[in-house]
Amino acid sequence: MAANSTPLEQNLEDFRSFELPTEEENDNYRKLALRQLYYEQRRTFRKVPCFFAWQLDKEILAGWEDAYATVLSDLKCFPVGYDGTYGETVSYENSWNLARNYGGNRRHEGVDLMTSNNKPGYFPAVSICDGTIEKMGWLELGGYRIGIRSTHGAYLYYAHLDSYRKGLAIGDMVKAGDILGYLGNTGYGKEGTKGKFDVHLHFGIYVDIEGKEVSVNPYYILKWLEQ
Ligand SMILES: [Zn+2]
Incomplete structure:
Protein backbone atom coordinates (compact mmCIF):
# COMPACT_ATOMS: atom_id res chain seq x y z
CA MET A 1 0.00 0.00 0.00
CA LEU A 75 -18.63 -20.31 32.71
CA LYS A 76 -16.99 -23.03 34.76
CA CYS A 77 -17.90 -26.54 33.57
CA PHE A 78 -18.24 -28.64 30.45
CA PRO A 79 -21.98 -29.23 29.75
CA VAL A 80 -21.83 -33.03 29.66
CA GLY A 81 -20.74 -35.03 32.70
CA TYR A 82 -18.58 -38.10 32.12
CA ASP A 83 -15.26 -39.41 33.33
CA GLY A 84 -14.55 -42.08 30.73
CA THR A 85 -14.45 -44.94 33.28
CA TYR A 86 -16.23 -47.22 30.83
CA GLY A 87 -14.63 -45.69 27.78
CA GLU A 88 -17.36 -43.10 27.23
CA THR A 89 -16.47 -40.18 25.06
CA VAL A 90 -18.21 -37.04 23.88
CA SER A 91 -17.34 -35.44 20.58
CA TYR A 92 -18.35 -32.27 18.78
CA GLU A 93 -17.49 -30.26 15.73
CA ASN A 94 -17.76 -26.63 14.83
CA SER A 95 -21.24 -26.78 13.28
CA TRP A 96 -22.45 -23.40 14.50
CA ASN A 97 -24.13 -21.37 11.77
CA LEU A 98 -24.31 -24.24 9.29
CA ALA A 99 -27.56 -24.69 7.35
CA ARG A 100 -30.33 -26.84 8.84
CA ASN A 101 -33.49 -27.93 7.07
CA TYR A 102 -35.99 -29.26 9.61
CA GLY A 103 -38.60 -26.57 10.36
CA GLY A 104 -37.61 -24.51 7.33
CA ASN A 105 -34.24 -23.25 6.16
CA ARG A 106 -32.38 -21.90 9.17
CA ARG A 107 -28.98 -21.66 10.76
CA HIS A 108 -27.63 -24.01 13.41
CA GLU A 109 -27.47 -21.84 16.54
CA GLY A 110 -25.28 -24.12 18.60
CA VAL A 111 -23.00 -27.12 18.76
CA ASP A 112 -24.06 -30.78 18.93
CA LEU A 113 -22.25 -32.88 21.53
CA MET A 114 -22.46 -36.51 20.42
CA THR A 115 -22.16 -39.42 22.85
CA SER A 116 -20.17 -42.58 22.23
CA ASN A 117 -22.91 -45.02 23.26
CA ASN A 118 -26.07 -43.42 21.81
CA LYS A 119 -28.06 -44.41 24.93
CA PRO A 120 -30.83 -41.98 25.97
CA GLY A 121 -30.68 -41.11 29.67
CA TYR A 122 -27.04 -42.14 30.16
CA PHE A 123 -24.99 -38.94 30.05
CA PRO A 124 -25.91 -36.11 32.43
CA ALA A 125 -26.37 -32.57 31.12
CA VAL A 126 -24.54 -30.27 33.52
CA SER A 127 -25.02 -26.58 34.16
CA ILE A 128 -21.90 -24.81 32.96
CA CYS A 129 -22.55 -21.81 35.22
CA ASP A 130 -24.42 -20.50 38.24
CA GLY A 131 -27.79 -19.17 37.19
CA THR A 132 -31.56 -19.46 37.18
CA ILE A 133 -33.80 -21.86 35.28
CA GLU A 134 -35.70 -19.63 32.86
CA LYS A 135 -37.31 -22.15 30.52
CA MET A 136 -38.26 -25.83 30.67
CA GLY A 137 -40.53 -28.06 28.62
CA TRP A 138 -41.12 -29.12 25.04
CA LEU A 139 -40.15 -27.34 21.84
CA GLU A 140 -40.76 -28.87 18.43
CA LEU A 141 -37.16 -28.24 17.37
CA GLY A 142 -35.47 -28.67 20.73
CA GLY A 143 -37.50 -31.48 22.30
CA TYR A 144 -37.25 -31.39 26.08
CA ARG A 145 -35.07 -28.36 26.67
CA ILE A 146 -33.87 -26.32 29.59
CA GLY A 147 -32.67 -22.72 29.49
CA ILE A 148 -30.45 -21.21 32.18
CA ARG A 149 -29.87 -17.48 32.62
CA SER A 150 -26.34 -16.97 33.94
CA THR A 151 -25.42 -14.43 36.59
CA HIS A 152 -24.28 -11.89 33.99
CA GLY A 153 -27.17 -12.45 31.64
CA ALA A 154 -26.09 -15.06 29.09
CA TYR A 155 -28.76 -17.62 28.11
CA LEU A 156 -27.58 -21.25 28.01
CA TYR A 157 -29.81 -23.54 25.98
CA TYR A 158 -29.71 -27.35 26.39
CA ALA A 159 -31.90 -29.30 23.96
CA HIS A 160 -33.04 -32.87 23.07
CA LEU A 161 -32.93 -34.06 26.71
CA ASP A 162 -34.34 -37.47 27.54
CA SER A 163 -35.45 -36.31 30.99
CA TYR A 164 -34.97 -33.59 33.58
CA ARG A 165 -33.41 -34.05 36.98
CA LYS A 166 -36.27 -34.69 39.40
CA GLY A 167 -37.54 -31.68 41.30
CA LEU A 168 -36.23 -28.95 39.01
CA ALA A 169 -38.63 -26.11 38.20
CA ILE A 170 -38.62 -22.77 36.40
CA GLY A 171 -37.21 -20.09 38.70
CA ASP A 172 -34.89 -22.46 40.59
CA MET A 173 -31.30 -21.40 41.14
CA VAL A 174 -28.62 -23.78 39.89
CA LYS A 175 -24.88 -23.93 40.49
CA ALA A 176 -22.15 -24.70 37.97
CA GLY A 177 -21.78 -28.48 37.92
CA ASP A 178 -25.39 -29.24 38.90
CA ILE A 179 -27.09 -31.95 36.86
CA LEU A 180 -29.98 -30.50 34.84
CA GLY A 181 -31.15 -33.69 33.16
CA TYR A 182 -29.99 -36.49 30.88
CA LEU A 183 -29.05 -36.46 27.22
CA GLY A 184 -31.51 -37.92 24.76
CA ASN A 185 -32.87 -37.76 21.24
CA THR A 186 -36.14 -35.86 21.71
CA GLY A 187 -37.56 -33.33 19.28
CA TYR A 188 -38.48 -32.78 15.63
CA GLY A 189 -42.16 -33.48 16.20
CA LYS A 190 -45.04 -33.30 18.66
CA GLU A 191 -44.36 -33.59 22.39
CA GLY A 192 -42.60 -36.82 23.27
CA THR A 193 -41.14 -37.47 19.80
CA LYS A 194 -37.93 -39.50 20.14
CA GLY A 195 -35.35 -41.18 18.01
CA LYS A 196 -35.40 -38.97 14.92
CA PHE A 197 -31.62 -38.58 15.28
CA ASP A 198 -28.75 -39.90 17.43
CA VAL A 199 -28.52 -39.03 21.13
CA HIS A 200 -26.79 -35.69 21.57
CA LEU A 201 -26.87 -32.44 23.46
CA HIS A 202 -27.63 -29.43 21.35
CA PHE A 203 -25.96 -26.65 23.27
CA GLY A 204 -26.53 -22.96 22.50
CA ILE A 205 -25.27 -19.72 24.03
CA TYR A 206 -27.12 -16.45 23.55
CA VAL A 207 -26.16 -12.99 24.70
CA ASP A 208 -27.84 -9.61 24.41
CA ILE A 209 -25.97 -7.17 22.22
CA GLU A 210 -27.68 -3.78 22.18
CA GLY A 211 -31.06 -5.29 22.97
CA LYS A 212 -30.82 -8.03 20.35
CA GLU A 213 -30.44 -11.67 21.37
CA VAL A 214 -27.49 -13.04 19.46
CA SER A 215 -26.31 -16.63 19.12
CA VAL A 216 -22.65 -17.00 20.08
CA ASN A 217 -20.59 -19.85 18.69
CA PRO A 218 -20.12 -22.30 21.61
CA TYR A 219 -17.42 -24.31 19.85
CA TYR A 220 -14.37 -22.35 21.03
CA ILE A 221 -15.91 -21.84 24.44
CA LEU A 222 -16.38 -25.63 24.78
CA LYS A 223 -12.76 -26.17 23.75
CA TRP A 224 -11.74 -23.68 26.40
CA LEU A 225 -13.94 -25.33 29.07
CA GLU A 226 -12.44 -28.73 28.25
CA GLN A 227 -8.88 -27.59 29.00
ZN1 LIG B 1 -27.89 -28.88 17.20
Whole structure:
Protein backbone atom coordinates (compact mmCIF):
# COMPACT_ATOMS: atom_id res chain seq x y z
CA MET A 1 0.00 0.00 0.00
CA ALA A 2 1.33 3.44 -0.99
CA ALA A 3 2.26 5.80 1.82
CA ASN A 4 -0.04 8.49 0.46
CA SER A 5 -3.14 6.27 0.38
CA THR A 6 -6.42 7.67 1.67
CA PRO A 7 -7.97 6.51 4.96
CA LEU A 8 -10.64 4.73 2.94
CA GLU A 9 -8.01 2.77 1.03
CA GLN A 10 -6.27 1.91 4.27
CA ASN A 11 -9.53 0.60 5.69
CA LEU A 12 -10.04 -1.50 2.61
CA GLU A 13 -6.54 -2.88 2.95
CA ASP A 14 -7.12 -3.67 6.63
CA PHE A 15 -10.27 -5.53 5.72
CA ARG A 16 -8.54 -7.63 3.12
CA SER A 17 -5.72 -8.52 5.45
CA PHE A 18 -8.15 -9.64 8.18
CA GLU A 19 -6.83 -12.92 9.55
CA LEU A 20 -8.51 -15.63 11.53
CA PRO A 21 -6.91 -16.40 14.87
CA THR A 22 -5.34 -19.83 15.17
CA GLU A 23 -6.67 -22.67 17.35
CA GLU A 24 -3.90 -21.97 19.90
CA GLU A 25 -5.25 -18.50 20.53
CA ASN A 26 -8.67 -19.62 21.71
CA ASP A 27 -8.08 -18.78 25.34
CA ASN A 28 -8.17 -15.12 24.50
CA TYR A 29 -11.72 -13.84 24.26
CA ARG A 30 -10.76 -11.07 21.87
CA LYS A 31 -9.55 -13.70 19.44
CA LEU A 32 -12.77 -15.63 19.98
CA ALA A 33 -14.68 -12.48 19.18
CA LEU A 34 -12.67 -11.99 16.01
CA ARG A 35 -13.38 -15.51 14.94
CA GLN A 36 -17.10 -15.10 15.41
CA LEU A 37 -16.96 -11.74 13.70
CA TYR A 38 -15.53 -13.45 10.67
CA TYR A 39 -18.59 -15.70 10.41
CA GLU A 40 -20.98 -12.84 11.05
CA GLN A 41 -19.19 -10.83 8.43
CA ARG A 42 -19.60 -13.48 5.83
CA ARG A 43 -23.27 -13.86 6.64
CA THR A 44 -24.23 -10.23 7.08
CA PHE A 45 -21.90 -8.16 4.96
CA ARG A 46 -21.36 -10.35 1.96
CA LYS A 47 -23.16 -7.92 -0.32
CA VAL A 48 -21.85 -4.70 1.24
CA PRO A 49 -18.77 -2.91 -0.13
CA CYS A 50 -15.75 -3.86 1.95
CA PHE A 51 -14.97 -0.43 3.34
CA PHE A 52 -18.50 -0.01 4.71
CA ALA A 53 -18.28 -3.44 6.24
CA TRP A 54 -14.99 -2.65 7.88
CA GLN A 55 -16.26 0.62 9.38
CA LEU A 56 -19.28 -1.17 10.82
CA ASP A 57 -17.15 -4.06 11.97
CA LYS A 58 -15.13 -1.96 14.41
CA GLU A 59 -18.26 -1.08 16.35
CA ILE A 60 -19.64 -4.58 16.15
CA LEU A 61 -16.33 -6.01 17.27
CA ALA A 62 -16.43 -3.91 20.45
CA GLY A 63 -19.91 -5.35 21.13
CA TRP A 64 -18.71 -8.90 20.56
CA GLU A 65 -15.78 -8.42 22.88
CA ASP A 66 -18.07 -7.26 25.66
CA ALA A 67 -20.40 -10.16 24.98
CA TYR A 68 -17.61 -12.72 25.14
CA ALA A 69 -16.26 -11.20 28.31
CA THR A 70 -19.75 -11.47 29.82
CA VAL A 71 -20.17 -15.08 28.77
CA LEU A 72 -16.72 -16.28 29.71
CA SER A 73 -16.74 -14.70 33.16
CA ASP A 74 -19.59 -16.99 34.25
CA LEU A 75 -18.63 -20.31 32.71
CA LYS A 76 -16.99 -23.03 34.76
CA CYS A 77 -17.90 -26.54 33.57
CA PHE A 78 -18.24 -28.64 30.45
CA PRO A 79 -21.98 -29.23 29.75
CA VAL A 80 -21.83 -33.03 29.66
CA GLY A 81 -20.74 -35.03 32.70
CA TYR A 82 -18.58 -38.10 32.12
CA ASP A 83 -15.26 -39.41 33.33
CA GLY A 84 -14.55 -42.08 30.73
CA THR A 85 -14.45 -44.94 33.28
CA TYR A 86 -16.23 -47.22 30.83
CA GLY A 87 -14.63 -45.69 27.78
CA GLU A 88 -17.36 -43.10 27.23
CA THR A 89 -16.47 -40.18 25.06
CA VAL A 90 -18.21 -37.04 23.88
CA SER A 91 -17.34 -35.44 20.58
CA TYR A 92 -18.35 -32.27 18.78
CA GLU A 93 -17.49 -30.26 15.73
CA ASN A 94 -17.76 -26.63 14.83
CA SER A 95 -21.24 -26.78 13.28
CA TRP A 96 -22.45 -23.40 14.50
CA ASN A 97 -24.13 -21.37 11.77
CA LEU A 98 -24.31 -24.24 9.29
CA ALA A 99 -27.56 -24.69 7.35
CA ARG A 100 -30.33 -26.84 8.84
CA ASN A 101 -33.49 -27.93 7.07
CA TYR A 102 -35.99 -29.26 9.61
CA GLY A 103 -38.60 -26.57 10.36
CA GLY A 104 -37.61 -24.51 7.33
CA ASN A 105 -34.24 -23.25 6.16
CA ARG A 106 -32.38 -21.90 9.17
CA ARG A 107 -28.98 -21.66 10.76
CA HIS A 108 -27.63 -24.01 13.41
CA GLU A 109 -27.47 -21.84 16.54
CA GLY A 110 -25.28 -24.12 18.60
CA VAL A 111 -23.00 -27.12 18.76
CA ASP A 112 -24.06 -30.78 18.93
CA LEU A 113 -22.25 -32.88 21.53
CA MET A 114 -22.46 -36.51 20.42
CA THR A 115 -22.16 -39.42 22.85
CA SER A 116 -20.17 -42.58 22.23
CA ASN A 117 -22.91 -45.02 23.26
CA ASN A 118 -26.07 -43.42 21.81
CA LYS A 119 -28.06 -44.41 24.93
CA PRO A 120 -30.83 -41.98 25.97
CA GLY A 121 -30.68 -41.11 29.67
CA TYR A 122 -27.04 -42.14 30.16
CA PHE A 123 -24.99 -38.94 30.05
CA PRO A 124 -25.91 -36.11 32.43
CA ALA A 125 -26.37 -32.57 31.12
CA VAL A 126 -24.54 -30.27 33.52
CA SER A 127 -25.02 -26.58 34.16
CA ILE A 128 -21.90 -24.81 32.96
CA CYS A 129 -22.55 -21.81 35.22
CA ASP A 130 -24.42 -20.50 38.24
CA GLY A 131 -27.79 -19.17 37.19
CA THR A 132 -31.56 -19.46 37.18
CA ILE A 133 -33.80 -21.86 35.28
CA GLU A 134 -35.70 -19.63 32.86
CA LYS A 135 -37.31 -22.15 30.52
CA MET A 136 -38.26 -25.83 30.67
CA GLY A 137 -40.53 -28.06 28.62
CA TRP A 138 -41.12 -29.12 25.04
CA LEU A 139 -40.15 -27.34 21.84
CA GLU A 140 -40.76 -28.87 18.43
CA LEU A 141 -37.16 -28.24 17.37
CA GLY A 142 -35.47 -28.67 20.73
CA GLY A 143 -37.50 -31.48 22.30
CA TYR A 144 -37.25 -31.39 26.08
CA ARG A 145 -35.07 -28.36 26.67
CA ILE A 146 -33.87 -26.32 29.59
CA GLY A 147 -32.67 -22.72 29.49
CA ILE A 148 -30.45 -21.21 32.18
CA ARG A 149 -29.87 -17.48 32.62
CA SER A 150 -26.34 -16.97 33.94
CA THR A 151 -25.42 -14.43 36.59
CA HIS A 152 -24.28 -11.89 33.99
CA GLY A 153 -27.17 -12.45 31.64
CA ALA A 154 -26.09 -15.06 29.09
CA TYR A 155 -28.76 -17.62 28.11
CA LEU A 156 -27.58 -21.25 28.01
CA TYR A 157 -29.81 -23.54 25.98
CA TYR A 158 -29.71 -27.35 26.39
CA ALA A 159 -31.90 -29.30 23.96
CA HIS A 160 -33.04 -32.87 23.07
CA LEU A 161 -32.93 -34.06 26.71
CA ASP A 162 -34.34 -37.47 27.54
CA SER A 163 -35.45 -36.31 30.99
CA TYR A 164 -34.97 -33.59 33.58
CA ARG A 165 -33.41 -34.05 36.98
CA LYS A 166 -36.27 -34.69 39.40
CA GLY A 167 -37.54 -31.68 41.30
CA LEU A 168 -36.23 -28.95 39.01
CA ALA A 169 -38.63 -26.11 38.20
CA ILE A 170 -38.62 -22.77 36.40
CA GLY A 171 -37.21 -20.09 38.70
CA ASP A 172 -34.89 -22.46 40.59
CA MET A 173 -31.30 -21.40 41.14
CA VAL A 174 -28.62 -23.78 39.89
CA LYS A 175 -24.88 -23.93 40.49
CA ALA A 176 -22.15 -24.70 37.97
CA GLY A 177 -21.78 -28.48 37.92
CA ASP A 178 -25.39 -29.24 38.90
CA ILE A 179 -27.09 -31.95 36.86
CA LEU A 180 -29.98 -30.50 34.84
CA GLY A 181 -31.15 -33.69 33.16
CA TYR A 182 -29.99 -36.49 30.88
CA LEU A 183 -29.05 -36.46 27.22
CA GLY A 184 -31.51 -37.92 24.76
CA ASN A 185 -32.87 -37.76 21.24
CA THR A 186 -36.14 -35.86 21.71
CA GLY A 187 -37.56 -33.33 19.28
CA TYR A 188 -38.48 -32.78 15.63
CA GLY A 189 -42.16 -33.48 16.20
CA LYS A 190 -45.04 -33.30 18.66
CA GLU A 191 -44.36 -33.59 22.39
CA GLY A 192 -42.60 -36.82 23.27
CA THR A 193 -41.14 -37.47 19.80
CA LYS A 194 -37.93 -39.50 20.14
CA GLY A 195 -35.35 -41.18 18.01
CA LYS A 196 -35.40 -38.97 14.92
CA PHE A 197 -31.62 -38.58 15.28
CA ASP A 198 -28.75 -39.90 17.43
CA VAL A 199 -28.52 -39.03 21.13
CA HIS A 200 -26.79 -35.69 21.57
CA LEU A 201 -26.87 -32.44 23.46
CA HIS A 202 -27.63 -29.43 21.35
CA PHE A 203 -25.96 -26.65 23.27
CA GLY A 204 -26.53 -22.96 22.50
CA ILE A 205 -25.27 -19.72 24.03
CA TYR A 206 -27.12 -16.45 23.55
CA VAL A 207 -26.16 -12.99 24.70
CA ASP A 208 -27.84 -9.61 24.41
CA ILE A 209 -25.97 -7.17 22.22
CA GLU A 210 -27.68 -3.78 22.18
CA GLY A 211 -31.06 -5.29 22.97
CA LYS A 212 -30.82 -8.03 20.35
CA GLU A 213 -30.44 -11.67 21.37
CA VAL A 214 -27.49 -13.04 19.46
CA SER A 215 -26.31 -16.63 19.12
CA VAL A 216 -22.65 -17.00 20.08
CA ASN A 217 -20.59 -19.85 18.69
CA PRO A 218 -20.12 -22.30 21.61
CA TYR A 219 -17.42 -24.31 19.85
CA TYR A 220 -14.37 -22.35 21.03
CA ILE A 221 -15.91 -21.84 24.44
CA LEU A 222 -16.38 -25.63 24.78
CA LYS A 223 -12.76 -26.17 23.75
CA TRP A 224 -11.74 -23.68 26.40
CA LEU A 225 -13.94 -25.33 29.07
CA GLU A 226 -12.44 -28.73 28.25
CA GLN A 227 -8.88 -27.59 29.00
ZN1 LIG B 1 -27.89 -28.88 17.20
